Amino acid sequence: MGFPIRHMMKAILASAIALNVSAFPGASSYATQSLNSTLEFRLTIANGLLESPTDGRVVLVFAPNEIDPLNDTNVRTSPNKIYRKNVYEVDSRITITFSGGSNSSTSTRVYGWPNISMMDIAAGTYQVQAFLIECETVTRTGSDGAKVSVNFPCGDGAPNINSFGSLTTPSTKIHVSGNRQTIDFVFNNVMQVTPFTGNEIGGCYQGNYPDNSNMRYIKIRSQKLSAFWGCDMYRYGRNATFTTAWDQGIYTLTGTNKTRPAPKMILVTFRHEAPFYDDSYAVNTVNLGPHGDAINDELIPHIDASFNTIQAPYARIQEGGSTGGWASIANVVYRPDLFGACFSSYPDSLDFHKHQNIELYTSSSAYYHTRHCRERESLGTCFGTASRSSNQWDVWNAVTGVQGYNNYPLEPWDKFTGEIYPETVEFWKLYVMSDYIVSNFNITRNLGKNLAGRLLVYVGTWDAYFLNEGVQEFQKTRMSQHHHLTREATWRKLTTILNSWIQDHGSNGTSPLPSEVTAPSTRDNLWEEVIKRSGCSAAVSRQAPPSISLGSVKDGAQVTASVGPWDPGVILKAQ
Numbered sequence: 001m002g003f004p005i006r007h008m009m010k011a012i013l014a015s016a017i018a019l020n021v022s023a024f025p026g027a028s029s030y031a032t033q034s035l036n037s038t039l040e041f042r043l044t045i046a047n048g049l050l051e052s053p054t055d056g057r058v059v060l061v062f063a064p065n066e067i068d069p070l071n072d073t074n075v076r077t078s079p080n081k082i083y084r085k086n087v088y089e090v091d092s093r094i095t096i097t098f099s100g101g102s103n104s105s106t107s108t109r110v111y112g113w114p115n116i117s118m119m120d121i122a123a124g125t126y127q128v129q130a131f132l133i134e135c136e137t138v139t140r141t142g143s144d145g146a147k148v149s150v151n152f153p154c155g156d157g158a159p160n161i162n163s164f165g166s167l168t169t170p171s172t173k174i175h176v177s178g179n180r181q182t183i184d185f186v187f188n189n190v191m192q193v194t195p196f197t198g199n200e201i202g203g204c205y206q207g208n209y210p211d212n213s214n215m216r217y218i219k220i221r222s223q224k225l226s227a228f229w230g231c232d233m234y235r236y237g238r239n240a241t242f243t244t245a246w247d248q249g250i251y252t253l254t255g256t257n258k259t260r261p262a263p264k265m266i267l268v269t270f271r272h273e274a275p276f277y278d279d280s281y282a283v284n285t286v287n288l289g290p291h292g293d294a295i296n297d298e299l300i301p302h303i304d305a306s307f308n309t310i311q312a313p314y315a316r317i318q319e320g321g322s323t324g325g326w327a328s329i330a331n332v333v334y335r336p337d338l339f340g341a342c343f344s345s346y347p348d349s350l351d352f353h354k355h356q357n358i359e360l361y362t363s364s365s366a367y368y369h370t371r372h373c374r375e376r377e378s379l380g381t382c383f384g385t386a387s388r389s390s391n392q393w394d395v396w397n398a399v400t401g402v403q404g405y406n407n408y409p410l411e412p413w414d415k416f417t418g419e420i421y422p423e424t425v426e427f428w429k430l431y432v433m434s435d436y437i438v439s440n441f442n443i444t445r446n447l448g449k450n451l452a453g454r455l456l457v458y459v460g461t462w463d464a465y466f467l468n469e470g471v472q473e474f475q476k477t478r479m480s481q482h483h484h485l486t487r488e489a490t491w492r493k494l495t496t497i498l499n500s501w502i503q504d505h506g507s508n509g510t511s512p513l514p515s516e517v518t519a520p521s522t523r524d525n526l527w528e529e530v531i532k533r534s535g536c537s538a539a540v541s542r543q544a545p546p547s548i549s550l551g552s553v554k555d556g557a558q559v560t561a562s563v564g565p566w567d568p569g570v571i572l573k574a575q
Contacts, residue, residue: 038180039118041098043130045091046188049167053089055149056134057384059161060084060098062126062174069129069171070162075372075379081121083112084382087132103416106385113379123178130185132167135388141230143286144536146407150275150388154193158278158390160383164193220302222294224527229289265499266307270295276388276409277395282327283334283431283525286534287387287398287409290527292331296338313518314340314505317498321345322467326433329455333433333447334525337518341454341501343494346463348396349470351434351477352425355396357466360412360425367418377415387411400431402534405543405567414569421568427534434477445524450517542567 041060061069062081072078086107087096101110101117112118135149154164162168167187174183209217226232272291274280280291304311316339318328325347332342352360357369367374376393383389386408387397397409401424404410410427413420429435441448459471505513532538544564563572 038178039099039121039176040182041130041185042182043096043098043169043185043187045094045132045167046186047092049187049190050091053091054132054134055086055088055137056090056132056151057084057086058096058098059131059133059382060128061130061161062121062128065125065127065173067127069127073160075376081112081115081126082379082382083110083118084384085110086385090132103381106381111381113382114375121176123176125173125175127171128174128185129171130169130187131161131191132187133161133163134165134167139230140228140289143228143289143403143531146403146536148275148407151390152275153273153278153390155273158273160390162191164191166191216307218299218303218306220299222298224290224298225294265495265502266309267495268303270299276398277390277392279323279327279395281323281330281395281399283330283399284527284530285399285431286403286530287401290530292334292525293527296331296335300338312340312506313338314507314509314513315502316340317501318342319344319494319498321347323348325457325467326350329433329457330431330525332454333437333451334523336447336450336454336522337520338523340505340513340518341456343498343501344455344457346459346467347457347471348467350432350457351470351473352428352432353473354466354469357469360420364420365418366413366420374418381415400428402427403536403539405539405570407536407539410539410567411569424568430533434474438477440524445522447522450522452517453511539567543570546572 043058060083063069064079069080073080083098085098090096098110099118101112103111103116133151135151137147137149140146151163156164168189168191169185169187211217270282272280272282274288276288280288282291282295284290284292303309318331318339320328325344328342329344329347332339349355358366358373380389380391380394383391387394397411401409410424412424437447457471459468461468504510543566546563549560
């Protein structure tokens with residue numbers, strides 16, 4: 001933009017150096033804020049519950065009278081009113097105040113669902129409980145030194161509110177009068193970690209379970225993940241409660257006819273929960289770390305050394321559903337040198353022309369077709385800012401997205417307006433299976449040849465989360481005249497199908513895998529490239545401070561000013 005020289009001082013002020021940069025939406029046109037709160041909660045922490053000042057988030061839940069606030073927090077069915085406020089350096093000397101609410105500056109203010117402000121709570125009697133979810137500040141030494149504050153899950157499925165170790169208040173009956181009112185709550189309890197009794201490598205993180213006749217449990221300390229997070233990724237011992245239930249047959253078994261021949265194979269289930277979600281998606285990602293390398297380069301060699309496995313790609317088959325469906329196909333796509341094939345069921349979206357039912361490449365709004373996504377994102381913001389809600393949409397940001405300037409995942413759309421940021425979506429394409437395969441179809445990695453006949457995907461036609469639409473888009477990546485769809489009524493005997501594939505593609509089979517399609521050169525998703533392309537240094541290099549070009553200093557001359565390039569969603573606050 002140009003300015004006459006006599007207005008140069010105004011231009012300088014308008015383009016002042018950015019002081020605070022965050023990835024939170026802040027357009028005043030859609031900010032909603034309560035200016036005169038009449039309901040206030042004051043929360044304090046009992047002595048002895050915190051060892052030191054703590055960061056985290058406080059979630060305040062209003063449930064109908066006589067209903068447990070944790071009874072239903074599902075976005076589609078919950079009758080609750082939920083409010084969240086981030087807290088910093090809190091301890092027993094600090095009073096945390098809840099009042100009002102705003103969708104502007106959600107990192108520091110109260111934010112609520114389904115109503116943003118506590119002023120919208122109608123008079124009446126509620127069952128109210130508060131939770132303090134602690135976050136640990138860590139420096140990710142394996143990610144250019146980015147510092148983040150996250151909650152490490154504890155084998156509990158990474159719940160949004162009541163994760164192991166969270167502080168809680170009693171569930172209390174409260175009458176909201178509708179007039180000015182102040183209510184005091186005290187955090188006086190801790191969500192207990194499931195008792196552990198084991199003495200091998202610890203793991204609140206994944207648990208330690210006793211072996212039985214047909215099941216073995218293996219845990220390793222991943223050097224790569226520990227280096228990335230700057231701390232060891234395990235904490236506690238064995239979880240006997242779960243394995244006792246498992247051994248007693250609480251899980252229904254089928255196909256137990258002893259006359260049925262059992263394929264001779266080892267079934268391996270990976271457990272790899274991580275900050276941001278209860279699953280890392282099993283690939284190398286800049287926000288979650290080198291989970292792909294940890295599983296494929298550290299854990300699998302350990303398994304091979306411990307058991308009588310066939311150490312060849314044709315004998316390693318990936319299988320999974322939903323999240324596991326995506327992870328299973330991604331591992332074969334990135335590691336044809338390690339895995340022979342995938343049998344993937346209803347995978348998370350393989351093509352972001354339909355990200356669930358969001359047309360991410362062509363639509364201007366994520367909320368154009370459905371209110372459902374808006375509601376999920378709104379509730380997710382109650383559970384955590386900066387993609388830290390442990391909800392599904394946020395982990396996709398963490399897995400697929402690059403690191404933002406604030407060290408957290410760069411989000412693909414404005415969570416309040418739904419505006420899609422095409423520049424951000426462009427960064428996702430290396431993790432979008434259709435885009436990735438097409439771009440590597442007949443060049444160095446030659447995926448068109450190397451993956452032929454190795455990706456087998458199943459999905460229904462009316463998937464509850466529209467996952468069939470991404471699979472249908474994925475099918476379009478092949479030339480229309482080539483047959484690439486076999487209709488199966490169901491995969492009822494999956495182990496038999498897997499065993500047949502292994503037998504057919506072994507060295508003595510009818511269709512052995514050629515060595516060139518499993519060569520080391522087919523490998524990708526290399527950690528060094530992930531960090532270089534998407535890490536902290538890359539995030540910094542995408543931004544630039546405001547600038548002013550003075551030109552000739554004379555009356556009437558033009559001065560050019562720019563706020564500089566910044567990632568979508570970044571707000572500049574200037575003085």
